[in-house]
Amino acid sequence: AEQLPPGVHELTATAPDGRTARAHLIVAPPRLPTPAGRSYGLLVQLYSLLSRHSWGMGDLGDLGELAAWAGRTLGAGFLQVNPLHAAVPGPPTDPSPYRPSSRRFPDPVHLRIEDVPEFAHVTDHDRVRSLLQRAGRLRETVLQQGALIDRDAVWELKREALELVREVPLGPGRRAAYCDFLAEQGTALEDHATWCALAEVHGSDWHRWPAALRDPRSAETARARGELMDRVDFHSRLAWLTDTQLTASQRTAREAGMPLGIVHDLAVGVHPGGADAWAQQEYFAAGMSIGAPPDAFNARGQDWGLPPWRPDRLAASGYAPFRDLLKALFRYAGALRIDHVMGMFRLWWVPHGHPPTEGTYVRYDAEAMLAVLVLEASRAGAMVIGEDLGTVEPGVREALRERGVYGTSVLWFERDWEGDGRPLPPESWRADCLATATTHDLPPTAARLTGEHVDLRDRLGLLTRPLAEERAEAAADTAEWLDLLARLGMLQGAAGGTDTSSEEAEIQAVHRYLLHTPARLIGVWLPDTIGDRRPQNLPGTWDQYPNWRLPIADAKGRPVTLEDLAASQRLHALIEILKNQVSPSGD
Template sequence: MNQYLERLVEERGIESNFIDAWGKPAVISEQSKIKLLKAMGYDTENESALAEQVQQEAEEQWLTPLNPVKVSKVDEHFSFVVRVAIEHAASKHKLVIELEDGEEQVVDFVPVDNQLQASVDISDIEFQQYLVTTDMLLPLGYHALTLKRGNKKLSTGRQITVPQRCFIPNEIQAGKKIWGLSVQLYCLRSEANWGVGDFSDLANLVEQAALQGADFIGLNPIHALYPSNPDACSPYGPSSRRWLNSLYIDVTTIDTFEDEDTQAWFNSEDIQQKLSHLRSLEYIDYEGVAEVKYEALKRVFKTFKAKHLSKNTKLNKAFKAFIAEGGESLATLSICEALQETLKRDGKDHWGWPVFPDEYKDFDSPEVAKFAKKEKDLVAFYQFLQWQAAQQFEAASDKAKSSGMLLGLYRDLAVGVSEGSAEIWGNKSLYCTDASVGAPPDILGPLGQNWGLPPMDPQKLYEQAYQPIIDLFSSNMKKSGALRIDHVMALLRLWWVYRGDDAGKGGYVYYPVDDLLGILALESVRNESLVIGEDLGTVPEEIRSKLADNGMYSYRLFFFEQAQDGGFYSPSHYPVQSMCTLTTHDMPTLSGYWHCDDLALGKEVGLYPDQDVLNTLYNTRHDNKQQILNTLHGHHSISEHISRDVNHVGMTTELNYGMQTHMASGSSALLSLQLEDWLQMDKPVNIPGTFKEYPNWKRKLSRNLVDIFNDQSISNLAKAVDNRRKAASTD
């Protein structure tokens, strides 16, 4: 590896060594590191071109007087770095700080009077870098910086002042132990929905769960997916993480649904038969749901347009205000969705921007602007969908709070967006599309994982003053009592896999973790949203300590909390600052785990490299089940009617419920239980590492919502969990 490559590997945060999920040292190959640099846009195959590239980047940095952004804690004195040509180092300069509230503060300084940090020659001119310190304490927020010399504006930047920690409700800080249910929103069944769970189902769920004592409902990512490609249904491969999945809209609650023509269409025998069929299916027919629901939404929008958009009504003003607030991000998504619909209608490839006609491949092209103008009604339709989705989500959130839930709804932020997404289309320079996010081999994925999500370039994110990440945190915390950060290690490092390579041949790329955690804390405090970091898999210890120091809650999974001798830790020994759970959407249900259904399915879809690996997994599972029985009996969480010998124990209601109440006695501040386990279901919602081999993200719950909460045995379980949580709060 030549000197430029070695330098770039270090400067761009590419890791050379790491500790794998089994605690063993692992090495990233030189070839993998070179490929990751190539994905970042470097010409790794031409040394002279690479040298020129590196030199140009360095010069551009020195010729920019202010850094793009700086993140500081609220109790730190304000300081900043400035770069000037030596001929101006003794001249008076002025830094104007425009605080977020509009107030201005000014720092007058002479660069040479401050600490010299470095110097360099560019085109025979010496440039020097100074650290300017002040005794100023800036308030929380996003502040604009402008550097001037005399009346000449030299540079701009941003100062972000952040709190010490994320928001934590007073009750939880005082020791209250709470519990809630986690659910895949689309899985919900009801007599009213159209074959997929919707926001009205969510409002009903929170009301019923609150009556049982639950303090939150945890959701799968509800990010915007692909209306014109509804079978692309993974909530973890969205088109935009800032906006909502419009398929969750309950059409019947929109006032213009009552239009006479729409009602006649809705009540027709054909539509009623379709809806009845869609509700009856065990697995969601996304194509069928989308066909009926988007037709209904277009009818509703047509009436809304006639009644409001050509008139100065209150609803027209509200809609226009929503569009203005959504800005370019909303425009990008809506135009992308309109473009995909027209391409699909014309029988052309439409899955994402990589297959758009050349004139539409760049969002900011004149041709895209012309398209948006020509199809303004269609674009407005997709903006209308986001408006309705936002209102309905907010209504469900308000219902949770009015029902007495402490946290209410908590959302899940996916780790990335898919390659064809609107989010990438609108900001291509931010993403490295020749790479994908994934994970090295670990317990959940023995072959490693490639999630098909192009990563953000950390350098570009910094150059954009972190605005994309600010927007993500802010939009996902809005009207949410908590936010779960999927694969929270992404704030520290991400496993990048070069296009076409096996997942195990990737490498880690580091991100500015302290800056990102600071921004997360700022948005958490502003939105009063507790933060949970999903820290499973290959987790460096440094990230767990950083999470704790920043007020974030760890994510503790019962099946992973084992001592070296194989025994399972008592939930009473879990960190207080954590959310505990038994299983997740990427794992089998309790019944599936106990009966090894996941291993059988894994063999069926080809997840395991050979029979020896599978045999080892079966043997390990058998041992783990025995250890679980030992733990449950040792803590008197199950009765003596259940054998202490795993060879004589199948999954029963008593064992299932016993495991859940066992967790309820733990020390974690938060406990999350899955609705699937309340219903003793066996089929998983997702098998990691599969695509078409299994119907991921389609399996519904086995019962309607109304039936769940009318079941006395489930009510008894909820009461037992609630009582144990209350008892744990007073311990």
């Protein structure tokens, strides 16, 4: 191994009797390098961040604009977004970014149409004018009329625009770049685009397709691909355009002075009816889905409806699907957040038709998977953040730390659980983590401080105990934290005032506390900067709550544009606290 370059090598040994054996050897650096100094960054769900140029939901143009502003004006070191994986098409499209059709290829719904060079050369000016007018009306229904983000309506408009764009011939340079992308992505892109084309004809669940088309390698599938080659090329082109804009966003972030740039999110699995599950059937366990066992928060356990990778098939391939997935994401990521990173060690498998209580843990070769992760991240010069919240078996966090993978620490969960259960003092936090006040699955800080998150769950019938009891427990939890903040001298009047009991002052104090921990990365939930009360996702709900469809709003629930955020005095007052202690260079 010491004589081999970093990579995954296939070794062959031959016995005297002629028998041969093959194995893969993963040669990887021992760990990822630790970033110099510390930095802070913004956390945002991209779809929720509308600007005056969005077509009804946040897009990659908005991502680049936010990165440029946050890096140059706010001194932010990174910008973390939700998974931008390709979704299973609707209507209705599942709005959750954590149940994608493909994790390897991004979703073209995020494209900024005006930034596609060929769009400026569309000759049907009346169609273009109509598209822009309809996009403006769609944007205003969200920003002015309080409508929910309608992903399907946005995609209907963008697809119409992209059909027009495709009629514009690519210039020689653009054509060469597209051909290079096709060659680099190879069979994986061909499979993805073929699935997209077949889904237009037969629906978005490949299990319901004609039997011969359920096999991506069948002669019938090859024949259908030929017949639909025009549509296969269309979807390949969309993947290229989206990859191009994602790469541009990362370049913009780095040019703005961000040492990390864009932190992308890797979902824990894929939709069973989607492109990855169709194209990589041999790597997924049929008849199984992943979830979580019963715990103190959910006595019935959880079934996430996502098929698990087979550890034996992964190992036999030298972890090729995992390697290819990481390579694809690191193309445009300064860092990668891995959702439920514990899944690299074990996953709770639930047989179809059975409750989660009848599932079992299935182990993966964590040493091999971590080696692949470190190998690909090192090649890309990127760092990795693992979402290690919830039930974490002993040894997992230690193994991740040894390989240089950061963890995730959320303020409200950091208590002395082995002692008196009180809030953990800042000096007792770990350093190799991303420290935050909240996440996309938790209440915004303003809602937690005011107890509004309990009232919301009560209105939706989600409480398992009397409302008064839930309110009292939440208030006691918050009071303990506020008492600690006050004793540490972190509660000060907001924006130069003297009222230390105001919600804005308390949110500022929470972030002062994060700065006093040794955490090398500090994350600020962007909606917290303007007092947004509404969670982007409320676990345990489906149609009772508009998960993944809310624009960022102020404390009164009024949608706020990117331009409004940039001018917000409340945001700048909070960020000033962070800028005084953390520089964009990570010092």
